Amino acid sequence: MISRIPLRLLKAIKPFQSARIIAPFCSELIKVNDKLVRIVDKELKYEKSNYEIDQTAQDFIDSKGFTLIDNEHDHKLELSRSFGDVQLLITFQSRQPNQGEDEGQEDNAENVPQTQQGNQQQINEEEEQPQDYADFTVYLTKSNGSTLVYECSSFGSEIQINGVSITKDVQAHKKIPTYQRGLDSYEGPEFSTLDERLQQNLLEYLKNFGVNEELAAFIEHYSLDKEQRLYMRWLEQLKTFLKN
16 A cells, blocks of 8 residues: 655655756757767768779679679678589678777887887887788588688788688588687698698699689778778768667
């Protein structure tokens, strides 16, 4: 049973002044929202004005006989084609460009002794990565269903093989994140530990299927282009949310 509030207390209770709290809050939220809309809109216009569709990418795909799977809402990409009885499939995804930290380093450089600056510069040069790079996986599937898998990276269009394995189920293998592959089952040794002749011939075998420096350069370029298109779409969605 709900007890009654004593009359003496009821008279002492003041009405809750919600308008005095909500009104300033709503007003401030509208200002912040409008400011954010303007910033997002400005960024979106800037990105669109500086983006150009690269027709050379499609020309490359057509000239090499590849089929490209590029879904608008997905960051994953696929290239495929046939070589006789072998089906070639390459999977990769969008990637963000490297963000340099030069500005922050320059700001602190004046307070660092000259010898330390020299050592730091050497470390930075050793750790610096090329702007053009990409990770991708190559599947070579024979008519009997057996598939040879190459885990690759490219740096400045130079292909580096990270591992080679065999699988019977390409679709299941594709679902495993790259960093988790080999954790639950053996997928071969570290590629760099193999005999150099074996390493070289496995690379040559891969290149015979058209996975060469030219293709690596395309993957590096297209992964950045895909990221840019996804970023502009994200800005569009953010702007729509804020305005509705």
